[in-house]
Amino acid sequence: MTFFDKIRGEFIDIVEWLDDSRDTLVWRFPRHENEIKMGARLVVRESQVAVFVNEGQIADAFAPGTYTLETRNLPVLSTLKGWKYGFQSPFKAEVYFVSTRQFADFKWGTQNPIMVRDAEFGPVRLRAFGAYAARVIDARALLRELAGTDPQFRTEEVEGYLRQMVVGRLAHALATAGVPLLDLAARQHEMGRRLAEALTADLAGVGIAIPTFTIENISLPPEVERALDKRSQMGIVGDLGQYARFQAAEALENAGGAGEGMGLGVGIAAGQQMAAALAPQNQPDARQGPPPLPDDDPWYLGVDGEQRGPFGEAGLAAAGLTPDALVWRAGMPQWTPARDVPELASLLRGTPPPLPPS
Numbered sequence: 001m002t003f004f005d006k007i008r009g010e011f012i013d014i015v016e017w018l019d020d021s022r023d024t025l026v027w028r029f030p031r032h033e034n035e036i037k038m039g040a041r042l043v044v045r046e047s048q049v050a051v052f053v054n055e056g057q058i059a060d061a062f063a064p065g066t067y068t069l070e071t072r073n074l075p076v077l078s079t080l081k082g083w084k085y086g087f088q089s090p091f092k093a094e095v096y097f098v099s100t101r102q103f104a105d106f107k108w109g110t111q112n113p114i115m116v117r118d119a120e121f122g123p124v125r126l127r128a129f130g131a132y133a134a135r136v137i138d139a140r141a142l143l144r145e146l147a148g149t150d151p152q153f154r155t156e157e158v159e160g161y162l163r164q165m166v167v168g169r170l171a172h173a174l175a176t177a178g179v180p181l182l183d184l185a186a187r188q189h190e191m192g193r194r195l196a197e198a199l200t201a202d203l204a205g206v207g208i209a210i211p212t213f214t215i216e217n218i219s220l221p222p223e224v225e226r227a228l229d230k231r232s233q234m235g236i237v238g239d240l241g242q243y244a245r246f247q248a249a250e251a252l253e254n255a256g257g258a259g260e261g262m263g264l265g266v267g268i269a270a271g272q273q274m275a276a277a278l279a280p281q282n283q284p285d286a287r288q289g290p291p292p293l294p295d296d297d298p299w300y301l302g303v304d305g306e307q308r309g310p311f312g313e314a315g316l317a318a319a320g321l322t323p324d325a326l327v328w329r330a331g332m333p334q335w336t337p338a339r340d341v342p343e344l345a346s347l348l349r350g351t352p353p354p355l356p357p358s
Contacts, residue, residue: 015050015069016043017097025103025136026143026153029095036093042067047101049139053094058140096147098139102211103155106132108166113221116174118181124224126174130216132196134162138207145206162208169198174218181220188215302326302335317347 015036017027043066044050050062109129118124134155136142146161147153173195179187196213203209220228298310303320311319316327316338323339338344 013037013040014043015040015095016045017048019099021152021154023103023155024152025099025155025158026147026150027097027099028149028151029097030151031095036069036091036095038070038091040069042069042095044097047099049098049100049136051096051098051139051143053096053143054092058143059093061139094149096139096143098136098142098147100136100139102133102135104131104133104212106134106155106159106162108132108163108170110167110170114171114174116181121181121224124181125221126218128170128174128215128218130192130214132162132166132199132213133211134208135211136207137209138204141205141207158208162203165199165202166195166213169195169202173198184218188218191215299327299329302328313344313347316344321347323348 015029017029019027042050042062044062044064046064048064051058052060052062107129108131110127113125113127115123115125146158150157173191177187177191179191184191192213192215195215196210199210199213219225298312299316300307300309301311301316301319301321302308303325308319321327321338321344323337325338326335327338327341327344328335338348
């Protein structure tokens with residue numbers, strides 16, 4: 001400070017702060033050698049608190065209003081200085097103006113995903129971001145714990161500390177909320193309110209409160225989002241069989257003109273393939289009868305020195321079974337004419353005998 005600043009300071013009798021920075025939490029009133037004239041006027045505006053510090057010790061704090069600095073308005077400071085009433089010489093003190101307005105431009109976000117356990121999807125990694133507001137509720141605590149003797153303490157100097165507190169609280173809140181993953185969006189407002197209350201309690205020691213806390217978005221990993229999209233599409237489709245028929249009909253409609261025949265074949269094939277792929281496997285059609293019972297041990301047929309088979313009993317007749325034809329199946333010692341096998345008698349009824357030799 002120059003000599004002229006010192007001389008000019010002797011005539012300054014108004015102690016005030018007009019904030020034009022929009023990001024200053026604490027501002028120290030500049031005064032040569034911290035000398036303030038007895039009888040000076042102190043102007044504390046709304047959203048401000050003035051704190052007097054004498055020899056490193058907080059002496060007084062003034063709420064919004066206009067004050068004349070004299071012994072009756074400075075009882076604590078007067079006791080520290082040992083003044084007598086009517087003492088008019090300048091006194092030394094540091095005056096800090098603390099902004100108590102709401103700073104609503106703080107942003108937060110999870111740098112690393114938060115692992116939570118969901119009852120429906122199992123372990124899931126979540127990311128989130130949003131905004132919050134902060135305000136000073138205890139100017140003395142803020143000076144003692146964070147600002148110290150900084151002549152201009154800005155929000156950027158405390159933002160990192162606040163962000164760490166926010167993310168730490170958020171991870172615990174998401175992990176212990178017990179809210180299903182698909183219901184998180186509906187509970188964001190309630191979770192934000194609870195987080196604001198918890199953070200205010202955590203930051204009470206440094207004189208800061210969190211009046212509002214907003215969760216703008218909670219996101220999932222891209223692969224999980226794609227799986228949820230597929231699940232939503234299947235829910236919208238509904239009956240997969242009807243959807244396959246619709247696709248086939250749409251293919252027929254789009255074919256048209258010279259390619260009508262080709263479109264018909266492509267549409268039918270596409271519909272059949274999709275229906276087969278989407279239909280439940282190994283389930284018989286309720287409109288059809290039960291499948292035939294499996295045959296017993298298969299039969300083998302000898303015709304003109306050639307072995308044929310294996311056949312079921314129902315297929316022997318069609319394969320050329322005659323009374324003289326040789327048959328065999330497991331358990332028989334050798335090839336035997338069909339007329340000598342009792343099990344095949346029912347198949348030989350009505351079979352004409354062999355032609356006599358010419």
